[in-house]
Amino acid sequence: MEDSEQKVVTNLPRSEVAAAQPAQSDASEAGTEIFGAKKVSCYYGSFRAVTDVSLQIYEHEITAFIGPSGCGKTTVLRTLNRMNDLVSGAHVEGDVEYRGASLYGKDVSAIAVRRRIGMVFQKPNPFPKSIYDNVAYGPRINGERNKGKLNEIVERSLRQAALWDEVKDRLNNSGLGLSGGQAQRLCIARTLAVEPDVVLMDEPCSALDPIATSAIEDLMRDIKQRYTIVIVTHNMQQATRVSDRTAFFSVLRNEESDTRTGVLVEYGRTQQIFEDPHDDRTRAYVTGRMG
Amino acid sequence: MSVIAEQQRPDLREPKGWRRASNRIATSLMVLAFVLVIIPLGFVLVTVIAKGASAINWSFLTSQIPSEVAPPGVGGIGPAIAGTIVIVALASALAVPLGILGAIYLNEYGGTGWLAKLIGFFSDVMTGVPSIIMGLFIFSIWVLHFGFSGLAGAFALACLMLPIVIRSTYEMLRLVPDSLREGSYALGATKARVTVTVVLPAAIGGIVSGALLAIARAAGETAPLLFTILTVTTVNWNVFSGPNTSLPSLIFANANTPYAGAQSRGWGAALTLIAIAFILMIVSRMITARFARFQR
Numbered sequence: 001m002e003d004s005e006q007k008v009v010t011n012l013p014r015s016e017v018a019a020a021q022p023a024q025s026d027a028s029e030a031g032t033e034i035f036g037a038k039k040v041s042c043y044y045g046s047f048r049a050v051t052d053v054s055l056q057i058y059e060h061e062i063t064a065f066i067g068p069s070g071c072g073k074t075t076v077l078r079t080l081n082r083m084n085d086l087v088s089g090a091h092v093e094g095d096v097e098y099r100g101a102s103l104y105g106k107d108v109s110a111i112a113v114r115r116r117i118g119m120v121f122q123k124p125n126p127f128p129k130s131i132y133d134n135v136a137y138g139p140r141i142n143g144e145r146n147k148g149k150l151n152e153i154v155e156r157s158l159r160q161a162a163l164w165d166e167v168k169d170r171l172n173n174s175g176l177g178l179s180g181g182q183a184q185r186l187c188i189a190r191t192l193a194v195e196p197d198v199v200l201m202d203e204p205c206s207a208l209d210p211i212a213t214s215a216i217e218d219l220m221r222d223i224k225q226r227y228t229i230v231i232v233t234h235n236m237q238q239a240t241r242v243s244d245r246t247a248f249f250s251v252l253r254n255e256e257s258d259t260r261t262g263v264l265v266e267y268g269r270t271q272q273i274f275e276d277p278h279d280d281r282t283r284a285y286v287t288g289r290m291g
Numbered sequence: 292m293s294v295i296a297e298q299q300r301p302d303l304r305e306p307k308g309w310r311r312a313s314n315r316i317a318t319s320l321m322v323l324a325f326v327l328v329i330i331p332l333g334f335v336l337v338t339v340i341a342k343g344a345s346a347i348n349w350s351f352l353t354s355q356i357p358s359e360v361a362p363p364g365v366g367g368i369g370p371a372i373a374g375t376i377v378i379v380a381l382a383s384a385l386a387v388p389l390g391i392l393g394a395i396y397l398n399e400y401g402g403t404g405w406l407a408k409l410i411g412f413f414s415d416v417m418t419g420v421p422s423i424i425m426g427l428f429i430f431s432i433w434v435l436h437f438g439f440s441g442l443a444g445a446f447a448l449a450c451l452m453l454p455i456v457i458r459s460t461y462e463m464l465r466l467v468p469d470s471l472r473e474g475s476y477a478l479g480a481t482k483a484r485v486t487v488t489v490v491l492p493a494a495i496g497g498i499v500s501g502a503l504l505a506i507a508r509a510a511g512e513t514a515p516l517l518f519t520i521l522t523v524t525t526v527n528w529n530v531f532s533g534p535n536t537s538l539p540s541l542i543f544a545n546a547n548t549p550y551a552g553a554q555s556r557g558w559g560a561a562l563t564l565i566a567i568a569f570i571l572m573i574v575s576r577m578i579t580a581r582f583a584r585f586q587r
Binding site: 081083086088111112114115116118119120121123125126127128129137138140141142187190191194 | 402403468470471472473474475476477478479480481484488489492493
């Protein structure tokens with residue numbers, strides 16, 4: 001990191017600012033940069049949830065965000081497709097570049113952003129519609145009316161999400177009648193149906209049993225060839241199993257104002273983060289001594 | 292079984308004493324409350340059916356309204372049924388779309404802005420305005436200038452229905468979980484798309500039954516129509532001009548006469564009105580059930 005970038009405008013004590021600087025490992029042998037976050041701070045009203053996050057996310061990789069609760073992983077994830085716009089009072093400082101274009105620029109439409117950058121949520125949220133209509137929803141709002149094409153998209157997406165064989169005979173049944181794991185795969189199929197460039201996943205397996213979790217992890221590895229995936233997870237084994245890079249976030253407490261804010265502690269290749277972490281806090285977390 | 296196992300077996304029976312007594316008292320109070328609510332409803336139904344059922348037949352439902360002094364069995368209430376249908380239909384056409392759109396604005400677009408707060412506040416105030424005031428209001432701003440008509444009656448009923456539709460729709464929209472909205476936004480939907488394709492379908496059952504309850508309520512209103520439609524004895528299908536009549540106005544007029552024939556026609560009209568409200572309730576239940584198909 002260059003020296004000029006170390007000048008951080010913040011009201012945190014000096015020592016904490018130094019500590020907040022992530023120990024970045026080099027980005028050698030990386031592919032195309034999809035996201036470049038530059039000193040991103042997220043606020044909910046006047047509360048600063050995340051401070052000065054800078055990281056790069058690369059094409060056809062799975063990047064995992066790990067860290068204790070309240071460290072801002074989900075908040076950072078939601079800045080990547082401007083989902084936080086929907087929370088009243090939320091705003092972002094700094095900038096996120098997506099394939100070189102600023103996501104928070106003046107003329108940027110959050111709608112256009114989200115058409116390219118899809119999201120799967122923590123709790124499966126199928127629409128109260130049929131399984132078919134759930135998957136066809138995205139293509140339809142993008143103007144696809146051709147029945148044959150829609151059938152094709154629905155089948156392809158459900159196959160990609162490893163759900164086709166389980167639901168192909170009941171596509172007209174309600175999406176709400178599926179089990180938790182099936183509903184989450186339906187939501188993934190719904191996201192894949194619009195052929196996004198990036199899929200953001202916010203703890204997609206936290207409500208699922210180990211078998212459903214492993215189905216979704218297999219699916220992530222399968223679709224990685226075509227998509228770039230960013231996943232927030234509380235499960236460190238999951239991060240080691242699926243991700244290429246891992247970002248460890250932590251909570252920084254400001255004693256003066258008694259506020260807590262999330263910081264990016266360390267970001268690098270998953271193997272390095274788990275086997276040879278450069279930061280003591282990362283080591284403590286990944287070895288289970290903290291969090 | 293060994294003695295030790297016998298001693299260790301936990302006592303899982305309902306505990307005696309106050310805990311059990313309070314349970315019984317509360318249960319009895321609830322049954323009592325239910326009976327107290329049912330008694331007046333039962334009396335109303337029994338009385339209206341006993342006095343009105345004998346009057347009702349096809350010719351009664353379709354014939355013109357005779358003179359007050361006509362004996363029982365002569366004439367009917369056709370014009371009142373026709374008037375009720377056209378006036379309530381027009382009032383619904385005015386109030387239901389406006390109310391649903393208003394509720395969508397309040398819940399989806401207005402947020403906590405001052406305009407949404409103002410509209411919400413006045414909508415609640417409007418709920419409390421007595422129905423006869425609505426009639427007088429339309430009388431002064433419309434009837435005085437354009438004369439009595441079904442349209443004027445529909446305006447008054449629509450004023451009455453509007454806050455009910457807004458409130459019931461608003462509550463239904465609030466029940467739609469934000470996770471559904473986010474799911475739609477995450478696919479690149481615009482706010483209008485999210486509202487039309489996800490929020491409204493998820494809430495439609497409740498919205499429809501709320502609207503039908505408002506319609507049933509309006510169909511039974513007398514006061515707003517007193518100053519707005521006058522009365523007629525022949526069918527007037529033209530809701531936009533000329534005086535009209537309705538079932539509640541007919542009941543009100545006939546109940547004020549000493550003639551047995553008119554009173555019997557009044558009871559018949561009352562039973563017809565209850566039947567219409569009842570049918571609307573059943574339809575609303577059926578629609579709710581139909582839309583609930585994907586809610587499970």
